[in-house]
Amino acid sequence: MRDxxxxxxxxxxxxxxxxxxxxxxxxxxxxxxxxxxxxFVKEPSIKAVLSGYDNDPIKDRIIVTLGKDEKGNPIExxxxxxxxxxxxxxxxxxxxxxxxxxxxxxxxxxNDKGVVDGISIMQHSETPxxxxxxxxxxxxxxxxxxxxxxxxxxASGGKIQAISGASISSGxxxxxxxEALELLPKIKQEVFSx
Amino acid sequence: xxxxxxxxxxxxxxxxxxxxxLGLCPTLAVTTAAENGVGMGLATTFVLVCSNVLVALLRKLxxxxxxxxxxxxxxxxxxxxxxxxxxxxxxxxxxxxxxxIPLIVVNCIVLGRAEAFASKNNVVLxxxxxxxxxxxxxxxxxxIGGVRExxxxxxxxxxxxxxxxxxxxxxMLKAPGAFVCLGFLLGIMNIIGAKK
Numbered sequence: 001m002r003d004x005x006x007x008x009x010x011x012x013x014x015x016x017x018x019x020x021x022x023x024x025x026x027x028x029x030x031x032x033x034x035x036x037x038x039x040f041v042k043e044p045s046i047k048a049v050l051s052g053y054d055n056d057p058i059k060d061r062i063i064v065t066l067g068k069d070e071k072g073n074p075i076e077x078x079x080x081x082x083x084x085x086x087x088x089x090x091x092x093x094x095x096x097x098x099x100x101x102x103x104x105x106x107x108x109x110x111n112d113k114g115v116v117d118g119i120s121i122m123q124h125s126e127t128p129x130x131x132x133x134x135x136x137x138x139x140x141x142x143x144x145x146x147x148x149x150x151x152x153x154x155a156s157g158g159k160i161q162a163i164s165g166a167s168i169s170s171g172x173x174x175x176x177x178x179e180a181l182e183l184l185p186k187i188k189q190e191v192f193s194x
Numbered sequence: 195x196x197x198x199x200x201x202x203x204x205x206x207x208x209x210x211x212x213x214x215x216l217g218l219c220p221t222l223a224v225t226t227a228a229e230n231g232v233g234m235g236l237a238t239t240f241v242l243v244c245s246n247v248l249v250a251l252l253r254k255l256x257x258x259x260x261x262x263x264x265x266x267x268x269x270x271x272x273x274x275x276x277x278x279x280x281x282x283x284x285x286x287x288x289x290x291x292x293x294x295i296p297l298i299v300v301n302c303i304v305l306g307r308a309e310a311f312a313s314k315n316n317v318v319l320x321x322x323x324x325x326x327x328x329x330x331x332x333x334x335x336x337x338i339g340g341v342r343e344x345x346x347x348x349x350x351x352x353x354x355x356x357x358x359x360x361x362x363x364x365x366m367l368k369a370p371g372a373f374v375c376l377g378f379l380l381g382i383m384n385i386i387g388a389k390k
Contacts, residue, residue, distance in 0.1 A: 007260045014252075014264050018271040025275050032282035040285045 049109030204326030231339030235332025
């Protein structure tokens, strides 16, 4: 009997201590882990959509709360500001829209006047050779210099030439960028004043 | 004297993947480049040393019937610590090693040393044993990784060293290449060992 109790106590204590240690380590590494993740996963896209900044957009990232979801939890979104001499002149953030095969997520770089600096497709699962061609610079490059009015497919009176045979994918990218540009006025105050 | 002996046995006489032929899963899987070998080796060394020390410390406290469960919990905790810190401070390596970091838990070298050595010896000797075995494992992984990287992509530690017309053997980077490489190295070690 004493043996059994000893076994239970020892194993419980070891597991408990292990749990405490791990939750502590997890907490301590929370910040650097998130930073490392953003650095390697998002920085390449941020570099592709913004230029001429001298800060670290990942380190200076701003989290803005955009309303609440159905359960009442705040919806938070990350914005990556591009600064020159300490002044924010543009911001990069992601937006997504459903393409032909699930969501296409796009990193959009916009300056303070609402002009697109560049876009880059971060993730998609479109058809290779058709929808996947939306990632090519010949398509994404069309967005540079446009404002909300211009970001639309030519068929709908905009300036974006859809990729032939991939109008759904092209439309999804346009919708994602439009969504981002429509969001801009709401967050402008918070992002550009910091 | 015993201390030195326990430390050096892991470096040559009992170098884990070649002599004990233990821990082959990471040995074969992650050694596509020398750098991955070093990273995996160092992560394993950390876990080995820490778990050996803790197991040796607790060896009189842990009842023998639950020892394996206790060792696994101790080892798993250190592995998670390694995983979290790698994710925070060496993200590239973390991506390259992927699933094989959590799998250090089931690396039989770690449990093997805890069971065969640390549970019977004092803290200092266990630490020397863990350190020696870990360094031996790191060296072995680095050598295999180096050979495979040299033949498979013509470089060592990411630096191109082969002549320009060298055609890399893509085969060496695949699983069969790992076995062939391990086989040759085992053979070479046996030839050297037999002469003594």
